[in-house]
Every structure is written in C-alpha cells, then in structure tokens.
Amino acid sequence: MKVDLLIRRVCVDDDRPLVDIAIRDGRIAAIEAGIEVDAAQEIDAAGRAVIPGLVEPHMHLEKALLHRRLPPTQGTLEEAIRVTGILKSRQERHDVLERSRTVLDMAVRNGTVAIRAHPDVDLIQGLIGVETLLELREEYRDLLDIQVVAFPQEGIIKSPGTIALMEEAMGIGADVVGGCPYNELNWDDTVRHIDAVFEMAQKHDADIDMHADFSDEATDQRFAAAGYIAQKTIDSRFQGRVSLGHVTSLGALDPEELKPVLQLLREAEISIVTLPATDLYLGGRNDQKNPRRGLTPVRALQGAGVNVAYSSNNIRNAFTPFGNADMLLIGNLLAHAISYGTPEHQAAILGMATGNAARAIGIDGSYGIAVGRQADLVILDTARVADALLDIPARSWVIKRGKITVVTRHTCDIHRHGCKCPAHGESTAENKQGSSAANA
Known part of the structure; x- marks a missing residue:
C-alpha cells in the first residue's frame, strides 16, 4: 500500500x-x-x-483584538455591548481581515482544525463580518474549516431590518442561523425572536446556534429561554441541530428547577457550549459576598447526558480581555473553575474540545x-x-x-x-x- x-x-x-x-x-x-x-x-x-x-465551536473574529481601541473602565456586560457597538460602527474591511487573520493564525498554530464563527449581522456593521469570513473561509480552506453563523447580536424584533440582513447573509453563503433572544425588550419579543430563527433555519435547512440565557439569574424570563428553545427544537424536529452558547442562568436554578430543563435539553439533543474565559470574567459582577462563577452547570449537564463543549468566544476585547485561541489553555481554565481535576474529569474536558465540540457543530460523522x-x-x-x-x-x-x-x-x-x-x-x-x- x-x-x-x-x-x-x-x-x-x-x-x-x-x-x-x-x-x-x-x-x-x-x-x-x-x-x-x-x-x-x-x-x-x-x-x-x-x-x-481541536474544534472551536463559538468564536467572534471580527470583534477580536479591539481591547486597546476603546478600553472599558468597568468591565461589565452592558459596557462591553456599548463599547463594542461603537467600535462596530467604525469597522473597515481591511482591518477586520487583518485582525481575523491574526486570530486564525493563532488557532492554526495551537492545533485548531475547525471553527464555528459568529459574525454580527445588524444595522450597525451590516454584513462586513460575514463577507470577510466568507473570504477567509476560502483563504484558509487548507488549514482549517470555518462555519459562518448569521448572528443578530443587537436583537431581531427590536431592530427592524435585521431579518432581511440575515436572509442576505444566508443567501451569500452563511452556514448557520444564529440568535440572541435575550437581547429583546420583553419575553414576548424573545419568543418571537426564537420563532423567527427556527423559521429561517427550516427555510434554509440550516443548523441553529444561539447565544442564550447569559445571566447570573433566571428571574427575567428573557434569560431563561433554554426550556422554550428545547421544546421548540423537539416540536420542529430539529433534534441534534441546535447549539446554545453561554446558558449561564441555568447555574442559578435549584436542582429541582433545573431537572426538567436538563431533560428537555437532552431530549432535544441540544449542545451547550460554555465560554469560561468570558463567562468567568463577566459573571458575578454584582455579588458582594461569595461571588458566583457565572458558568453553566457543566457537571449537571454532563450528568444528564447533555452534550457539553467549550470555546474561546472572544479574543482580547471588552467581552474577554485575554486569550490566544488555545483550546488547551481554555480547557485548563475550565477544569479549575468547575473543579474537574480527577483523571476522568480531565479526560472529559479534553473531550469537550474534541469529540463534543465536533458534535456541537455537526462534523462528528x-x-x-x-x-x-x-x-x-x-x-x-x-x-x-x-x-x-x-x-x-x-x-x-x-x-x-x-x-x-x-x-x-x-x-x-x-x-x-x-x-x-x-x-x-x-x-x-x-x-x-x-x-x-x-x-x-
């Protein structure tokens, strides 16, 4: 042979x-x-x-390496969204390409072979994130595989015109329909946001990947949508085709409250992608005593049979001021944060960066x-x-x-x-x- x-x-x-x-x-x-x-x-x-x-199932390339452009002063999620919104309005194609290449080169050197990237699709920066990623997807085709998500960071219902932009993004080559349902003004609009994402995914026969439930609490229903998304997945027969990033508010639920949500997530075959560098940095900001870690409950999810992966999310911006696109470094951080130190636990963390992450972006076959x-x-x-x-x-x-x-x-x-x-x-x-x- x-x-x-x-x-x-x-x-x-x-x-x-x-x-x-x-x-x-x-x-x-x-x-x-x-x-x-x-x-x-x-x-x-x-x-x-x-x-x-290694597989990165959740990254934001066009917002990477902005940490010194307009430095935050408080480090909160609200400030990160505001600062990034300002910087997005100033995006220039050559600069987006240069910063994205820097991160992709980091990822390649660190052993990453596939990335699912979430460029913002909104009225602030239009399609520049999608267009540059489509160019880079071709440029880097021999080094790593890139999936492109049409991600409505600024919401859908509260931002008329976003759906049309998302449709345009899917039309020019985006692979996955994204969502950010908590970034709406009320629960009814959050539901409409989720429904619109599923409708578009069905139309294009595309997978779904949403930022969901990014909060320390589950008292605001907009940040407690995982159960609704799971049931919607089952009703739409989209099992195995939906991933959710962050989902930190699940950590605020009592075990008995959490149990039915975990059952739905497992039945829906939803993948949960935890983003420890971002979630640890932004979570628990208002806690004066025993600050929460702000992570999705990885142990409980794994115990319930839910597919869990992790990713770098942002690299050096207001959401995450650190990072070098090294999945082993992020895995080490996650292992510390969730007290996963036994040999079995360490193997599970490595699995989250390999087989689990591949499943989360649909390449496990x-x-x-x-x-x-x-x-x-x-x-x-x-x-x-x-x-x-x-x-x-x-x-x-x-x-x-x-x-x-x-x-x-x-x-x-x-x-x-x-x-x-x-x-x-x-x-x-x-x-x-x-x-x-x-x-x-």
Missing part, C-alpha cells in the same frame, strides 16, 4: 502500546503497530501523544482518530494523552486532511539525541502552510 503520510510511534491511548498511523487521500487508512508501507512523507513521533484536531475518518490530528509534545491539560504542550505537528500544516521545532531533538521524554525542550513553531496565514 502506498500512502501520503505515515506517523510512526505515536501514543493514541495511554493504556496501549505505541502505534503507527497511515494516511491516504486525507483520511486515516490504518492504525496499528509496525505498518510497512511506501509513504510519500513520514513523521517519527517518538512516543508523543496524538489527539484529534467524519471526525476522530479511527480508520476512515478525516485525518485532522495534533501531535503533542508530551508522552501521554492524559497530560494534555497538565502540560499544555507545544503542538509538535498539526495535520489537516492529511497535510502537515504546522511543525514545531524543539531545542531537545529526540531524533538526534535519543531523548526519551518528548516534553523536554523549548519550542519555536515553523508553519508549513502555503497560504497568507502568518508564520508562527
């Missing part, structure tokens, strides 16, 4: 011996020890761990380390898969559809010096991509 790429001596499972992975035509052709094939290209992983490519699956892989500079969140190691090789896109050189060269610990040595990345993305 002739293959395009052969990865030798790689750790897929910490409890099993090292194996080789053969890749042909962008897919995994074999996973076994001692593969004998004619390979056009070969990697000696020297015992390093491999994981499926072709994703993962198995024969026949798309060869989107990250070889980590650590010897155990279980140490991914502990070490946050360099991404030694990133592979997209069977092509090496990133190589990280190490001062401790295992192949020349026989070092048996792949975690040794400092790293500098050498990007192998052949696009306009910046070198690492």
Whole structure:
C-alpha cells in the first residue's frame, strides 16, 4: 500500500502500546503497530501523544483584538455591548481581515482544525463580518474549516431590518442561523425572536446556534429561554441541530428547577457550549459576598447526558480581555473553575474540545482518530494523552486532511539525541502552510 503520510510511534491511548498511523487521500487508512508501507512523507513521533484536531465551536473574529481601541473602565456586560457597538460602527474591511487573520493564525498554530464563527449581522456593521469570513473561509480552506453563523447580536424584533440582513447573509453563503433572544425588550419579543430563527433555519435547512440565557439569574424570563428553545427544537424536529452558547442562568436554578430543563435539553439533543474565559470574567459582577462563577452547570449537564463543549468566544476585547485561541489553555481554565481535576474529569474536558465540540457543530460523522475518518490530528509534545491539560504542550505537528500544516521545532531533538521524554525542550513553531496565514 502506498500512502501520503505515515506517523510512526505515536501514543493514541495511554493504556496501549505505541502505534503507527497511515494516511491516504486525507483520511486515516490504518492504525496499528509496525505498518510497512511506501509513504510519500513520514513523521517519527517518538512516543508523543496524538489527539484529534481541536474544534472551536463559538468564536467572534471580527470583534477580536479591539481591547486597546476603546478600553472599558468597568468591565461589565452592558459596557462591553456599548463599547463594542461603537467600535462596530467604525469597522473597515481591511482591518477586520487583518485582525481575523491574526486570530486564525493563532488557532492554526495551537492545533485548531475547525471553527464555528459568529459574525454580527445588524444595522450597525451590516454584513462586513460575514463577507470577510466568507473570504477567509476560502483563504484558509487548507488549514482549517470555518462555519459562518448569521448572528443578530443587537436583537431581531427590536431592530427592524435585521431579518432581511440575515436572509442576505444566508443567501451569500452563511452556514448557520444564529440568535440572541435575550437581547429583546420583553419575553414576548424573545419568543418571537426564537420563532423567527427556527423559521429561517427550516427555510434554509440550516443548523441553529444561539447565544442564550447569559445571566447570573433566571428571574427575567428573557434569560431563561433554554426550556422554550428545547421544546421548540423537539416540536420542529430539529433534534441534534441546535447549539446554545453561554446558558449561564441555568447555574442559578435549584436542582429541582433545573431537572426538567436538563431533560428537555437532552431530549432535544441540544449542545451547550460554555465560554469560561468570558463567562468567568463577566459573571458575578454584582455579588458582594461569595461571588458566583457565572458558568453553566457543566457537571449537571454532563450528568444528564447533555452534550457539553467549550470555546474561546472572544479574543482580547471588552467581552474577554485575554486569550490566544488555545483550546488547551481554555480547557485548563475550565477544569479549575468547575473543579474537574480527577483523571476522568480531565479526560472529559479534553473531550469537550474534541469529540463534543465536533458534535456541537455537526462534523462528528467524519471526525476522530479511527480508520476512515478525516485525518485532522495534533501531535503533542508530551508522552501521554492524559497530560494534555497538565502540560499544555507545544503542538509538535498539526495535520489537516492529511497535510502537515504546522511543525514545531524543539531545542531537545529526540531524533538526534535519543531523548526519551518528548516534553523536554523549548519550542519555536515553523508553519508549513502555503497560504497568507502568518508564520508562527
């Protein structure tokens, strides 16, 4: 058998011996020890761990890296929306492209192979976020897959004309219908917002991804819409096609109040995407004693069988002043925040950035380390898969559809010096991509 790429001596499972992975035509052709094939290209992983490519299911690219343009003074959600609204009104195409490329390059270097991006579609910035992302989707097609959400950040009902813009966005190539139902003036309008999103999704046979219930409390019904969305999903026969970001108000519910919502979410096969960098930063701002963490109840959701993923959300703006598009770093943060420290818990966190996230954006059918699956892989500079969140190691090789896109050189060269610990040595990345993305 002739293959395009052969990865030798790689750790897929910490409890099993090292194996080789053969890749042909962008897919995994074999996973076994001692593969004998004619390979056009070969990697000696020297015992390093491999994981499926990381997936960011919820990012805002056109609003990234705005943190120094109009710095906030209070750090609240309300201020973030106001400041970002001002900056959105000044958006220029070349600047949006430049900032978006910077974040995409970060993501590629950090092992991300797919992103679902949520550009704002509203009367402030029009379609500039969608249009630039469609351009970048083509530009980066060999490095990562980009899904584009038509996201009405400023609301739909209170902002007449937004529906027409969303329709235009779907018409020119957006993949997913977005929603922000809490950003309406009352509960009736929140319901109308949700209904409009489902109507558009059905019209275009598109998936749905909404920002929902972003609050420390569930007393305002606009921020307690998860149950209604779940029932709407079931009634519309959209099971498995809806994702919700934030959903922090679920953490304010008593266990008995939460239970029926969890049951509906599971029945609707809704994915919940927690955004710890943003939610921890903005949540619990008004608490003077025992401040809340402001996160969706990950433990309870997982226990109820709901698919949970996480993502970076914003990168260096008023909503999230930090970030470098590294899913392992965000996973480490989440693990601390929800007290997920046991080996089983750490494995669950890594799963939220890989298989769970792939499911959340609907690519799980072709994703993962198995024969026949798309060869989107990250070889980590650590010897155990279980140490991914502990070490946050360099991404030694990133592979997209069977092509090496990133190589990280190490001062401790295992192949020349026989070092048996792949975690040794400092790293500098050498990007192998052949696009306009910046070198690492």
